[in-house]
Amino acid sequence: MFRSLPFCLIMGLALGLYGQATNSVSPRSLVLVPALVEEAPGKIAYGLSAGDFLVKDNGIEQRVQLDPEAEMRPISLLVLIQTGHNAAAQFHKFSHLDALLDSILVHPEDQVALVTFDGTPHLVRGFAADSDDTASALSSIGPGNAEAALFDAVHLAVRAFKGVPDENRRVVLLIADGHDHGSNLSDTASLIRDVSASDLSIYSLCYSPSHRDFLGTLRSLNPLAMTASLMQRNAADALAQLTGGDFYRFDSEKEFEDRVLEIANHIHNAYSLEFRPSNPQPGFHSLQVALRNVRANVVAARSGYWLLPSSPSKGAGGVQ
Numbered sequence: 001m002f003r004s005l006p007f008c009l010i011m012g013l014a015l016g017l018y019g020q021a022t023n024s025v026s027p028r029s030l031v032l033v034p035a036l037v038e039e040a041p042g043k044i045a046y047g048l049s050a051g052d053f054l055v056k057d058n059g060i061e062q063r064v065q066l067d068p069e070a071e072m073r074p075i076s077l078l079v080l081i082q083t084g085h086n087a088a089a090q091f092h093k094f095s096h097l098d099a100l101l102d103s104i105l106v107h108p109e110d111q112v113a114l115v116t117f118d119g120t121p122h123l124v125r126g127f128a129a130d131s132d133d134t135a136s137a138l139s140s141i142g143p144g145n146a147e148a149a150l151f152d153a154v155h156l157a158v159r160a161f162k163g164v165p166d167e168n169r170r171v172v173l174l175i176a177d178g179h180d181h182g183s184n185l186s187d188t189a190s191l192i193r194d195v196s197a198s199d200l201s202i203y204s205l206c207y208s209p210s211h212r213d214f215l216g217t218l219r220s221l222n223p224l225a226m227t228a229s230l231m232q233r234n235a236a237d238a239l240a241q242l243t244g245g246d247f248y249r250f251d252s253e254k255e256f257e258d259r260v261l262e263i264a265n266h267i268h269n270a271y272s273l274e275f276r277p278s279n280p281q282p283g284f285h286s287l288q289v290a291l292r293n294v295r296a297n298v299v300a301a302r303s304g305y306w307l308l309p310s311s312p313s314k315g316a317g318g319v320q
Contacts, residue, residue: 029280029310031057032199033064033273034244035289035301036266044269045296053273056288062275070272074109076127076168077101078157082176084118084144090207091141093253094175098135100257103264104171105131111168113160117153118144119182127164147182150235154202155186158194170200171267172245173260178206178236188231192224196242196284197306203245203263204236205256223286223304244270244302266300282309 033055037045050066067073079097081087105112114124114137125137154172161170195202230238240247246266250256277285289301 029276030274031277031285031305031307032067033275033287033289033302034201034270035273036244036246036270036299037291037294037296038299039296044265045294046269048271048291048294048296050273052292052294053271054288054290054292055273055275057275057277057285058279059286059288060278062278064273064275067272067274070169071268072107074107074111074165074168075105075171075267076111076113076161076164077104077171077173078113078115078127078160079138080115080117080153080157080172080174080176081141082118082144082148082150082153083116083141085146085148085177085181087118087148087177088143091143093207093250093256094205095253096257097175097260098131098138100260101134102131103261104173104267106268111164114138115153115157115160116141116144117149117156119147119149121149121153121156123156123160126160148176148180149183149186150176150178150180151183151186151188151191154191154239155194158198158200161198161200169267170198172200172202172243173263174202174204174206174236174239176204176206176236178204178234180235188228192227192231192242192284193306195239196304197308200243201245201267201302202239202243203267204240204247205259205263206236206247206249207251224284227304240300241303244300246300270300277307280307282307 035053037048039045050064053064055062055064101112109129111127111129112134113127114134116122116124124140125133157172164170227238227242230241237247239245246263248259248262250259273289284304284306286304287302289298291298
C-alpha cells in the first residue's frame with residue numbers, strides 16, 4: 001500500500017518520525033562507523049590510525065577512535081533471502097551458501113539466523129551457532145508467492161537482533177532482487193529510521209538487472225531525502241550505503257560465490273570507527289567519511305544514522 005505514496009508525502013512521514021523511538025531499537029551515545037579502505041581496487045589498505053580518518057556528522061568534524069577489539073568481536077549474521085516474486089529461478093545459484101558462510105563465520109562464538117520472505121517475512125531460524133542446523137534450514141527453503149515484502153522483511157531482521165549480545169558485530173546478508181514488492185506493514189520513512197538507529201551492516205547480493213544508483217554529492221543537499229529517493233529505486237543499494245555494507249550483483253553461481261568471499265574479506269578487514277556525537281540531536285544524521293593525506297580511498301562507509309531520544313530509565317544503549 002505504501003508504494004503508491006507520492007515522494008513528498010513519504011518525506012513528510014520521515015520528518016514526522018524525526019526523533020521518535022520504537023521498541024525494536026535502543027538509543028545510544030556511541031556511534032559506530034564501519035569503513036572499508038582500499039589502496040587500489042581490490043587491495044585493502046592496512047595500518048591506518050584514527051587520525052588518518054576525517055568523519056563529519058551533519059557537516060561537523062568529530063573526534064573518532066578505532067575500536068581496538070573489533071576483530072575479536074563475534075559476528076551475528078542474519079541471512080535474509082527472497083523466496084517470492086520469481087526468486088525461485090535463482091535458488092540454484094546459491095545452493096552452496098551454507099559452505100560459503102564459513103568464510104564469514106570464523107569465530108567460535110559467531111552465530112547465524114535465517115529469514116525468508118515472499119509476501120510475508122518468515123523467521124526460519126533464530127540466532128544459533130550450529131552449522132548443521134544452518135545447512136538444514138537453508139536446504140528447507142522453497143518457492144514463495146508472487147510478492148516480495150522486502151521492507152517488512154528488513155524490519156523483522158532488525159527485531160531479530162534484539163537478543164544479540166551488545167558486543168557482537170551485527171551483519172545482514174541480503175539475497176534478493178533489490179526491490180520491494182508488496183510490503184504492507186512498513187514504509188520508507190520508518191525503515192530508514194529503524195535501520196539507521198541500529199548498528200547493522202547490510203551487504204546486498206542482487207540478481208536484478210537494474211543498474212546501481214549513486215547518491216554521490218547529492219548527499220550534501222538533503223541526505224535524508226536522497227536516501228528515501230534511492231530506497232524507492234534500489235532499496236538493496238540504499239540499505240547497503242546507509243549502513244556501511246556494500247552492494248553486489250551476480251548472474252551465475254560462480255559470481256555469487258566470488259561475491260560472498262569478497263564480502264567476507266570486507267567484513268573482516270573494515271575499520272571500525274566510533275565517536276560520541278558533538279551535537280546529540282535526536283533524528284537523522286548524515287555521515288561523511290574521508291582520509292587525511294593518505295593515498296587510498298574509502299570505498300564503503302556508513303552514510304547516516306538515526307539518534308533516538310535518551311530514555312531516563314535506560315540511559316544510552318547499543319554500545320558500551
